[in-house]
Amino acid sequence: MALYVEKYGGTSVGSVERINAVAEKVASEIKAGHQMVVVVSAMSGETNRLLDLARQINDQPPARELDVLVSTGEQVTIALLCMAFNALDIDARSYTGAQANIRTDEVYGKARIVDIQCDGIRHDLEAGRVVVVAGFQGVDANNNITTLGRGGSDTTAVALAAALKADECRIYTDVDGVYTTDPRIVPEARRLDQISFEEMLELASLGAKVLQIRSVEFASKYAVPLRVLSSFEAGPGTLITTEENIVEQPIISGITYNRDEAKVTIRGVPDKPGIAHRILGVISDKRINVDMIIQNISDEGLTDFTFTVPSGDMNACIEVLEPVVEDLGAEELVADDDISKISVVGIGMRSHEGIATKMFKALSEKGINILMISTSEIKISVAVRKEFTELAVRTLHAAFELEEQA
Secondary structure (H helix, E strand, O other), X not given: OOEEEEEEOOOOOOOHHXXXXXXXXXXXXXXXXXXXXXXXXXOOOHHHHHHHHHHHHOOOOOHHHHHHHHOHHHHHHHHHHHHHHHHOOOOEEEEOOOOOOEEEOOOOOOXXXXXXXXXXXXXXXXXXXXXXXXXXXXXXXXXXXXXXOOOHHHXXXXXXXXXXXXXXXXXXXXXXXXXXXXXXXXXXXXXXXXXXXXXXXXXXXXXXXOOOHHHHHHHHHHOOOEEEEEOOOOOOOEEEEOHHHOOOOOOOOEEXXXXXXXXXXXXXXXXXXXXXXXXXXXXXXXXXXXXXXXXXXXXXXXXXXXXXXXXXHHHHHHHHHHHHHHHHXXXXXXXXXXXXXXXXXOHHHHHOOOXXXXXXXXXXXXXXXXOEEEEEOOEEEEEEEHHHHHHHHHHHHHHOOOOOOO
């Protein structure tokens, strides 16, 4: 007997028919003798509907009340799914995030899980019940409802799998695995049978939409075998596991892109110790993620400081930086959201030279100018103008021969 945690996203539970299909699929696992915990998202479109309702009332709704509102979407799904199990004569019990004792920090809209007490869930599993948990939500130390951000149901599932020591965490979605790149841009993209936690972490952080980055962090930290599968067609999906479990390690596993990037430049910054901290510290305090960073060579004691942030955070970034720029006596603050980030990722890069040269040469031959560069041990990222996004992805996918293999 194995214990599986399975997560079904909004499209997977987007209608009564789909909810019944999920119940029937899980029922087959129960009949095979397995214990099952099912984590669900709100039905597709429901969260957006709730957000729209909120903004019809108040353009800037209070964060606490917004979390109370949007968390109800998952509550609908867990109740309906348990009703579907009941119709199949399967005993099931639903849990909200609070009932599942998913404890988070106190940041509304982007809360992080700090602890899960699974005694109630374990008791129900031992009693032979299917446990159905609302994803995306928890409660803070003061019992306020919090939400984990978009894609947070993935994190809920992996965190529960880690706490319960599940044999595998399965993420069911509308794609049948992790691909070498977006098949909508490159139809020849190939589904990967397996990929390392480290590679998936890079891909998720660099724009791949398959999994929320925090879910991969959880899986990696607690070595939870993680599998991405399709809700709509049978198949093995993609297993995300430790590097040691991967028999054949490709040089490059994938090409990813992110159009939601903005470049921020502060010109004429005094070139002296502590300046970077002054600039980036106020941004960090607002929980805005900074990625690529470039500081030019000093000229007459002044330098230009450039970095990228998510485009949705650009205005907030400018707002917190304006007083800092004035205080520093810098010359100018400039922002530009007409950029995309293109990245190549692969654990095989550790033992192969010339990857960057090959990447830059391929882009150059297509007339694609590189605005910024960022590297790590297993990835190289470049910023380019947004208009070149798809061309850059197709060019690099072909250059590294990642197309469908015969």
